[in-house]
Amino acid sequence: MSTGLIALLDDIAALAKAAAASLDDVAAQAGRAGMKAAGVVVDDAAVTPRYVTGFAASRELPIIWRIALGSLRNKLLFLLPSALALSLFAPWAITPLLMLGGAFLCYEGAEKLYEAIWPHAAQAHEAKTGASPADARALEEARIAAAIKTDFILSAEIMAITLATVPEASFWTQAMVLALVGTGITIVVYAAVALLVKADDAGVALAARARTGVVRALGRGLVLGMPGALKLLGMVGTAAMLWVGGGILLHGAEEFGLAAPAHLLHGAALMAGQAVPALGAVVEWLVTAAGSALLGLLVGAAAIPVVEHGLAPLARRLRPGAAAARQAA
Helix, strand or coil: CHHHHHHHHHHHHHHHHHHHHHHHHHHHHHHHHHHHCHHHHHHHHHHHHHHCCCCCHHHHHHHHHHHHHHHHHHHHHHHHHHHHHHHHHCHHHHHHHHHHHHHHHHHHHHHHHHHHHCHHHHHHHHHHHCCCCCCHHHHHHHHHHHHHHHHHHHHHHHHHHHHHHCCCCCHHHHHHHHHHHHHHHHHHHHHHHHHHHCHHHHHHHHHHHCCCHHHHHHHHHHHHHHHHHHHHHHHHHHHHHHHHHHHHHHHHHHHCCCCHHHHHHHHHHHHHHHHCHHHHHHHHHHHHHHHHHHHHHHHHHHHHHHHHHHHHHHHHHHCCCHHHHHHHC
């Protein structure tokens, strides 16, 4: 009897060691996947603050919280099972779906640029597409919805990169790695966004309550500098939509055999990097980002009239109650 109990305890210990080793392996693979997705994570952190600016200080953290919950829901409830299902049953569909998401990012980025350069024309476009909110509450809801949509595309890219990092792992290991990376990245991104958005409030508190002149000066610097910094970050976020969207389209076209644009851009980036050896990697990235953003801008600009005159009217026709509204009119 005692021998059987000892054998059972040995088996439990062996299982516990195996489980711990498996968890260590999952954590290590999640860390590698997270590092590979770091570029998209930075873009995500740059894009998000632009959806929060312009609201009362009391609404900033609630809005970020709702966007973060939407992001987590995107990753864990929709993208994680979808990524696993597609990798098992329809791996060929992953690239076209990512390219559709990339085209959406290009449209969003081009629309924001259109709004900045020609605000009146952009307002008319928003009115025709139903994107122009009627009041402050509707504006908040529209901003949150737009942020979650944009996050969905960036999250899909993160999950695709993560899945590509562990192609040979078991189904459950892939699922755990995707869940760990998705949750960790969401926490990091939205904690960083909250710190950025509330930095001016922290500056006010430091300027008012600090005991030393240096800390008070730091507080005043935060108060004076953060509006400009957030505006700059919003511009970077718009650019990020274009270069991420254009980059997705370039890589997708390469997978379908249209490799010339990607190779041309890669060659130009290498030449530019070799021309400035001391900053070679930075220059290569800048040229690649600029080329991707240019493609994204062209695609997004072409998408604006398509959405305004084609997709938006079609969506209105298909909306529940649209037929009854037309008959009443």
